[in-house]
Amino acid sequence: MSFVVLTANHHDSDISDVEGLAQRGALVKQEILEREGVSGAVVLSTCNRYEVYLEADETAARDVAELLGIDHSISVFSGLDAARHLYEVASGLDSMVVGEREIVGQVRQALASARKEGTTSPLLEQTIQGALRTSREVAVKTDFSRTGRSIVAVALDMAGAVACERDQYEWEETGGPTVPATDWAGIKVLLVGTGAYAGAAVAALRERRADNVRVWSQSGRAKQFAADHGIDYSPSLDLDWPDVIVLCRGTGSPVLTADMVRDAKRTRGPLTLVDLARSKDVESEVKQIEDVTLIDLETVRKHVPAAASGDVENAQNIIAEGLARLDSDLLGRTMDPLVVAVRNAFAAELEKELRQLPASGDIPAEHAIRALQRFAAAVAYHPTVSAQKAAKEGRGEEFHRAAELVFGIDLPEPTEQALTCPRKDQPHA
Template identity: 30%
Template sequence: MSLLAVGVSHRTAPVALLERCAMDTGDVAAALHRLVAADSVHEALVLATCNRVEVLAEVDGCHDGMAEVSRVLARHAGVVVEELSPYLTVHRGDRAVAHLFAVAAGLDSMVVGEPQVLGQLRAAYALAQGEGTVGRVLHPLAQRALRVGKRVRSETGIDRAGPSLVAVALDRVEDRTGPLRGRPALVVGAGSMGALAATTLARRGAAVTVSSRTTASARRLAGRVGGRAADPADLPREVAAADVLLTCTGAPGPVLGAGVVSRAMRGRPERPLVVLDLALPRDVDPAVGALPAVHVVDLALLQREARAGGGAAVAADALAAARALVEAETARPAGRRPDSDRRSPARQGPALVPSRPTDPRPPGDPR
């Protein structure tokens, strides 16, 4: 048996390709079942974020396993394997473990140290559990990765040093607009990223309006941040009133066209609009960026800045401590907890590793 981590990420692939590879929850569930239906793949977990789409799999052999995983990813992206292969990263065995731990710790993110990826990994693991595609190998490994991510955040200081992708994007806005305090800001999307965006904007003093396809979700989020909810039908008027527009929906294609923004700008030719598109696939029509007085910050721009070393920096000591912890955890035998994580039996909660983990293989399967 072998362990593989295969996928595309902001480190290797342009945003245009990441968009094609992007998966929502339904896509991930379908991919999980395609993966474990292959003869060479026994268990699978898929982590799909705005920075990456990666598969962690237990396979019979690395060559056949990589071929199967590549086929599933290429099929979803609508490309042939040969088109996708140059952008794939592949980690095997202990290197796959080290990569997973680094991802959980935020060390492989576009914004190093960002905390959101740990929750995304937790959600990916829960989905794989629900679909029955993790078993004796990936159950304990995913749980170890979650523990490592938590330890890195609690013991190294990287959690205090590492900003979120939203915070970095809003820094770019303030470079252009100055402080956001008192400025009208429109958030389109009320999911986890929308909630983070609305919260961060509110903390910076912006007057937050939330628009979502689900009005009830918009109202809940707006209430939490002291903002107001907008009717989706009023989007053109809300765009016209905003100084900052941040989009982060899970839509399969653009939700904001150049026509809507162009009409909104006619009544405010001297007042610029900064658009932050943090969705994958992108929410904003690329033509919006060509409109007068409109500046677009999207994942492609943040990716270029990260590759050029222009992103937010994490303190060197926190980064070194985080990397050392990941290295030590990778080298530690499975099943043995570090001293700092051991508790007396009387104080321990429920066991993290199920006594009878789900095995995705059918009864009698000799694999």
């Protein structure tokens, strides 16, 4: 069995392809778990990546990749390469916005879901937990987390540039918006959706001093969400009021169609739409409407700012150290079957003695002492016989070194032979 990663992400796939793979993965999830050769599976599905972490043999991993659909750009990693990929994902190095911290919570949630469903395994637990610990170390020792880098933050900065300085704003192929906007005071924002990204959007808007934010949702949870986050509740999807609409529903069908936006444009001025949903909350045709700016995940991917090379190098060094610890820990776990066998043997000897004691009532001290003495003698019997055999075969020093290693104590050296006569296997002089 090996640690295997199957991944489709923003590096090699369109967001729509990732969404299609995620939908396919949800349909065949039970089939994946029932595959012979698969001992555990954890699924990570975010706005720009779909990944399956497996404990599986090589054949089973290949079968799962085919089951998900080879027409999608699925990359397969195993062993150390798979672990390195996961560590880089959890630490934000493989993200669309390098260094973003939202991903670590998504990895943690993926593991929690697998535990709840009973699909994780010891190898997956140890590897993913190691990645999460290393991610925390990266956050502490680099400036990634202190710069507020995230998909939400980048998308809002692009939207703010449009809303604040529309006459100066223009797209750049590599560098993002020409005008950064960190102060949203006076910009009217309508938030559509109440999921995890909605909470992140509220936090990012608050950092940018947005003071006029409303939330609407078809789910009926908007009123409570507004109360919990200190923003206003909108009873309807009002397209006339906001300057910026941030959408993060991701339910599989657009909430804003081109016709809806065209109708709204008859009675209002410019509008900026931020679509953070992988499955698109806004129809793509909206981009063609005059004075409407649509910023979706593909837009963010094209205009994301580069991370500082020093931070990336520091993070990679921390990840290398984390992988070395994982490798050492996994090597130690290769002895688990031996340890379990020894414990079971000791437990069996102890059970023999317990059966000889009264099932209830007081146990006389002398009976308990004799039972413990018999148990100790039984546990020491086989090592004693093996020690004597090793000495007879001329391997006394070898056994001595092994015994000290096994028992973890300093043991006296074997004594010199008491007799000078040769062993039976030695010729007479």
